[in-house]
Amino acid sequence: MANQPLSGAGLRGQSAGETALCTVGKTGSGLTYRGFDIETLAEKATFEEVAYLLLKGALPNRAELDAYHAKLQSLRGLPEALKTVLEQIPKDAHPMDVMRTGTSMLGNLETEESFEQQEDATDRLLAVLPSIICYWYRFSHDGVRIETQTDDDSIGAHFLHLLRDERPSQLHADVMNVSLILYAEHEFNASTFTARVCASTLSDIHSCVTGAIGSLRGPLHGGANEAAMAMIENWSSPDEAEREMLGMLERKEKIMGFGHAIYRESDPRNAIIKQWSKRLADDVGDDVLYPVSVRCEEVMWREKKLFCNADFFHASAYHFMDIPTKLFTPIFVMSRVSGWAAHIFEQRAKNRIIRPSADYVGPEKSEWVPIEARE
Numbered sequence: 001m002a003n004q005p006l007s008g009a010g011l012r013g014q015s016a017g018e019t020a021l022c023t024v025g026k027t028g029s030g031l032t033y034r035g036f037d038i039e040t041l042a043e044k045a046t047f048e049e050v051a052y053l054l055l056k057g058a059l060p061n062r063a064e065l066d067a068y069h070a071k072l073q074s075l076r077g078l079p080e081a082l083k084t085v086l087e088q089i090p091k092d093a094h095p096m097d098v099m100r101t102g103t104s105m106l107g108n109l110e111t112e113e114s115f116e117q118q119e120d121a122t123d124r125l126l127a128v129l130p131s132i133i134c135y136w137y138r139f140s141h142d143g144v145r146i147e148t149q150t151d152d153d154s155i156g157a158h159f160l161h162l163l164r165d166e167r168p169s170q171l172h173a174d175v176m177n178v179s180l181i182l183y184a185e186h187e188f189n190a191s192t193f194t195a196r197v198c199a200s201t202l203s204d205i206h207s208c209v210t211g212a213i214g215s216l217r218g219p220l221h222g223g224a225n226e227a228a229m230a231m232i233e234n235w236s237s238p239d240e241a242e243r244e245m246l247g248m249l250e251r252k253e254k255i256m257g258f259g260h261a262i263y264r265e266s267d268p269r270n271a272i273i274k275q276w277s278k279r280l281a282d283d284v285g286d287d288v289l290y291p292v293s294v295r296c297e298e299v300m301w302r303e304k305k306l307f308c309n310a311d312f313f314h315a316s317a318y319h320f321m322d323i324p325t326k327l328f329t330p331i332f333v334m335s336r337v338s339g340w341a342a343h344i345f346e347q348r349a350k351n352r353i354i355r356p357s358a359d360y361v362g363p364e365k366s367e368w369v370p371i372e373a374r375e
C-alpha cells in the first residue's frame, strides 16, 4: 500500500489512532475528558476524582473516591534507595531531569512485572511524584531530609506542604486542584504520543512515563510555563511589556505561552487559570505581574491573532503562590501522569506497534569507497 501524503510537517492534521479519553477543539467548549467539559470539571471536581475518571473509565461514587484518596495518601513514602539517588543529583540540575531520573529509578525498585499491575503502578506514581521533586528540592536547596508521608487530603496540598514545610491556605490548595485538573489530559500531544509509542512496543509503564517526561520538558510543550515566567518577570509595567513584545515579534522570536497546535482561537483552559491568577494577584496585592500578563495577551491577539495557551497564566498563578519557577513544569508532570497512564492502558488494550513510514530524501545510490581512499 502506498504511503499517505502528509498534509503538513509535524504530522499536523493526521489522525494517529483512536481514543475515548479526550477531545481537543471538537466541541463548542473545546476540551472534554471522557465527555465532561473542562469547565465543569474545574468547577466541581477534585483532581483525584478526575484521575479516577481517566484511569478507571467512570466517575467514582463517594465510597470509591474516599478509598482512592486514602490509597493515594498511603503511597507517598520514598524507598531509601530512591532517596539516596535523589541526594546525588546536584542543586543546579533541572527539576524535570530529577522527575525523569526519579521515575526511572522507581522502575528499577518497583518494576511493573505484568500489565495487571498497571493501575497500582500508576497510583504509586501519582502519589510519589510530588514527594520525589520536593525531597530533592529541599535536600539540595535547604539541606534537609524531609518526611514525605503527609496526611494532606489532596495531591496539590501535599506538594505545597512538602515544598514550604507548612500546610497551604485553602486558596492555594484550591488553585493547585484546578491547575492539576487543567493539565491532566490533552489527547495526542507530544508527551502523550511519546508514551503511546513506547507502550506500543509492550514496554513497562516506567519507561513510557520516563520518555513522556523528556518530551514534556521542552519549551515548545510543558516547559513553556517556565519560559513565560522568565519573560514576564523582566517587565515592570504593561507599557514596557508591550514595547518589548513588539520588538520580539519584529525579530520573529517565539513567545512562549502563546499559540497551539490544535486550537485556533482560544485554549479553554486559559480563561479558567486566568481567573485564578487574578484572585491570587488580589490576594498578594500585585499590581505589576498580572497587568503585564493581561497586556501581553492583548498585544499578541491584536498583532498576531495568537492567544494564551494553558501555560501563560499558569506562570503568574504559580509565582503568586511562591512556587520557584523551575518547579512549574514538574507540577505539569504530577498531573499529566494521569493522562499518560490512561493512554498507556488504552494503547495496551488495543495494541499494534506504532511504526510509521518516512519519505526518503537521501541519495539514490552511493558508491562504497575503501577507508584508505577517503579524503
Ligand SMILES: CC(=O)SCCNC(=O)CCNC(=O)[C@H](O)C(C)(C)COP(=O)(O)OP(=O)(O)OC[C@H]1O[C@@H](n2cnc3c(N)ncnc32)[C@H](O)[C@@H]1OP(=O)(O)O
Pocket: 219, 220, 221, 222, 224, 253, 254, 255, 256, 257, 258, 259, 260, 261, 262, 306, 309, 310, 311
Ligand atoms: C500545554 C502546552 O504544551 S501548550 C503549548 C506550549 N508551547 C508554547 O507556548 C510555545 C510557543 N508556541 C509555539 O511554539 C507554537 O504555537 C506551538 C508549538 C504551540 C504550536 O506550533 P504550530 O502548530 O507549528 O503552530 P502554528 O502552525 O499555529 O504556527 C503558525 C504561525 O504562527 C507562529 N507562531 C505560533 N506560535 C507562536 C508564538 N508563540 N510566538 C510567535 N509566533 C508564533 C509560527 O511561527 C507560525 O509562523 P510561520 O507560519 O511564519 O512559520
Ligand SMILES: O=C([O-])CC(=O)C(=O)O
Pocket: 024, 183, 185, 186, 188, 189, 190, 221, 261, 262, 309, 310
Ligand atoms: O495538545 C498539545 O499539543 C499541547 C497541550 O496543550 C497539552 O499537552 O496540554
